[in-house]
Amino acid sequence: MHLGGVRTALYAYLFAKQQGGQFILRIEDTDQVRLVPGATEVIYDTLREMGLNWDEGPDVGGPVGPYIQSQRRDTYLPYAKQLVQSGHAYYCFCTKEELDERRAACEARGETFKYDKHCLHLSPEEVQRRLDAGEPWVIRMNAPTEGESSYHDIVFGDMTFQNAEALDDMVLIKQDGMPTYNFANVIDDHLMGITHVMRGTEYLSSTPRYNFLYRALGWEIPQYIHLPPVMRDEHHKLSKRDGDAYYSDFIDKGYLKDALVNYLALVGWNPGNDREFFTLPELVEAFDVSRITKSPGIFDVKKLTWFNAEYIRRMSPEDYLAAVTPWFDKTLEGVKIDYVRLAQLMQDRTEIFSQVPDMVRFLKDMPDYDLELYTHKKMKTNPEISLQALDMLRPVLEGIPEADWLEQTIHDRLMAAIAERGMKNGQALWPLRIAISGLQSTPGGAVEIAYLLGKTRTLARLDQAAERLRSALA
């Protein structure tokens, strides 16, 4: 599910719940050609996972079903016919090919194509004759060509359009008998008692068409709340091509759904104060349609990541352990490691779960590393000093019985030995950490890593490192 759609659904849910209304899920699948198998399941799964539970919808039912437009196919035509009767619509027999040609010619001349009401002037007899003859047809709206239309949008305020410019004879019923979105949404919104329409700004300028239909049908026009787009950057909307546009993209990368929901709510809306952290119920409470932004919002992955890291830090150690274990397993499966301790060390360092495997891999396989790592200005180390330190620390570690291989013990013995020789902690511990991790930075220091590795692996890595240093220095 696209994040733009996710946010629209989120706002609709927040508003509905806050107003004590019903949140209805309706599947708009009138374009049979573009149907994507499994797409509706993705919608169900995503919304449910986010906690946006719908009160009425395809699978849960409700008083105004069915909630899938393709299953409502027969409800639209009578209304279209009614509009034909009242003169607000008419049958059209122009073929798609003809229209495409005329549109192309028009555009080539730099003009805006508009259907010229060609078939509006067919006599009723002629229409009937062609209908009877089985000619393919569509039903078009008979749009007024003069005057102006206005409506009020809760976010954008008063909108006014010249009818001649904003309205055209759009198709209501397609050749395959399906309604267009333009028609179906009006019919269904009315039939389903929709009071507030929340959708993207791409509908801002087509709203006068819908209002024309509501009026022609004698129905009440709903309230409009148009939402600014969610952008990838200044110029582009989030799109599939970015590979970062879908809810599942982020969940798969190890973003927490609560963080995603929280952050998404803030792209295009703010509570009017400095508060940033909200649970779903808190959002329901705080949401205020009058504070929805008009300008497009850029989806900032950095800020999302910060939110995610913050949510991770706020997890209980137990929850974090449960969440991180599968990620540990990706690289540490089968290795004897104290996951509980590792989790403690990792929790503050986890921004996204997908980063975890790379961060802990060294515990399983000793990475290749450059001896340059032993040179650290601030720690005052170089390969020579490092080798001395390792040689000095070796017996200390060896002297710790397997059963006493605990962090506290390792720490105390090491510190005592270092102090005894009057060394700086870093001078001894930096080389040790490099020797047993091979990495410039690790979650935890030499003591923690030695503990996690266990005595055997620690000493083995230590010996190997000392060996390398010795031969390099010789």
Next chain:
RNA sequence: GCCUCCGUUGUGUAGUGGCCUAGCACGCCGCCCUCUCAAGGCGAAAACACCGGUUCGAAUCCGGUCGGAGGUGCCA
């Protein structure tokens, strides 16, 4: 092209004529802490697109310019 909308630091925003030498958060940079990296603490740099008007006074009102987005489908 035409129509509509939008325009505050890199990003999200606060701000509705004086409280703004423009606040907050992320990010960036520096310092502290420290056996690394994080986390944490402290600090810094960074914006009212432009021009003109209205006004004693404008980020806030008006006009224009420029920039951006959306629409202009038998897609939604």
